[in-house]
Amino acid sequence: MVPSLLSTVILAMTVLPATQACNFHMQRRSNTYSNPHARRDTRFQRRAEEIDFEYVNSFDWHTIKPEYLTCFTGTSQSPIGVHSTQGLATTHPPSFAGYQTTTNTTGTFKNWGFGPAFDIDMVNEDPTTLPAMTFDDQTVFLSGWHIHFPSEHLVDGVRSAAEMHFVHVNAAGEPASVVGIRIEPSVTAHSAFFAQVPAAIPAPANPPVEGTPGVPMDHLLAIHEVGMVQQYWTYKGSLTTPPCSEGLRWFLPQMTLKVSEAQMLALRGAGRFSHRIEQVVMNQAINV
Ligand SMILES: [Zn+2]
Numbered sequence: 001m002v003p004s005l006l007s008t009v010i011l012a013m014t015v016l017p018a019t020q021a022c023n024f025h026m027q028r029r030s031n032t033y034s035n036p037h038a039r040r041d042t043r044f045q046r047r048a049e050e051i052d053f054e055y056v057n058s059f060d061w062h063t064i065k066p067e068y069l070t071c072f073t074g075t076s077q078s079p080i081g082v083h084s085t086q087g088l089a090t091t092h093p094p095s096f097a098g099y100q101t102t103t104n105t106t107g108t109f110k111n112w113g114f115g116p117a118f119d120i121d122m123v124n125e126d127p128t129t130l131p132a133m134t135f136d137d138q139t140v141f142l143s144g145w146h147i148h149f150p151s152e153h154l155v156d157g158v159r160s161a162a163e164m165h166f167v168h169v170n171a172a173g174e175p176a177s178v179v180g181i182r183i184e185p186s187v188t189a190h191s192a193f194f195a196q197v198p199a200a201i202p203a204p205a206n207p208p209v210e211g212t213p214g215v216p217m218d219h220l221l222a223i224h225e226v227g228m229v230q231q232y233w234t235y236k237g238s239l240t241t242p243p244c245s246e247g248l249r250w251f252l253p254q255m256t257l258k259v260s261e262a263q264m265l266a267l268r269g270a271g272r273f274s275h276r277i278e279q280v281v282m283n284q285a286i287n288v
Helices: 005-014 027-033 036-040 055-063 220-224 261-268
Strands: 105-111 116-120 132-135 138-148 162-169 175-185 212-217 232-238 246-253 257-259
Touching (some): 132 175, 138 175, 175 261
Antiparallel strands (some): 132 138, 138 162, 162 175
């Protein structure tokens, strides 16, 4: 199912020279939600905005331009470290019943510039047609996912091999909540969720270019593979990429999503180093 790293890279460079557009957290919104033309344009090689930050200086992103000042001055930034001694959350329990009504959604499989990513198709550009997650009295909508290497969040000081961000937006299309799923390889595991990922994973590029549209993906599988997020930490945090905007609710499942070593090799073969430096805990209100 999953090709070797070499064949993955060759496929990415030959069959799909045009990997894909846009970024992850915030830029996706500007490239996609507010630009309906981008949604209708399925030609390959349409390039998105150039990524203007690098991970070698993620402690200094605020010096790139004034719009990134929050990356340094914010008081509820992400990622952070959480600890078993803090206990798990009983607050803001998330429900994924709204994912079940939208299984086998389609979308565009791409590379966000630092790893595999997926943008879910909307109906009539309406975010409320996306898979829904609820917590408290809020409903938010899964716009897509992307993967960081290694994990951004630390648990008991330990960093996992990778972390997938399920980014949820509000009805206006603004980022509102992220489920941060840590990924680890296991000799006995094979992830049904990642078995859906096309064999040819687009390679990183800057600016990212468009990927493969029309790919079916059941996102509830990933939620199942981390115990339906019944055991979790939660806190108030930020985008982990510039402009580091705050006000997002994070959910960190205690379970890691286990993939086979071949699956991990294929994912990492399309990745770049992409974890932001650990942020100081100030007003994140962990599990509150
Ligand atoms: Zn992310």
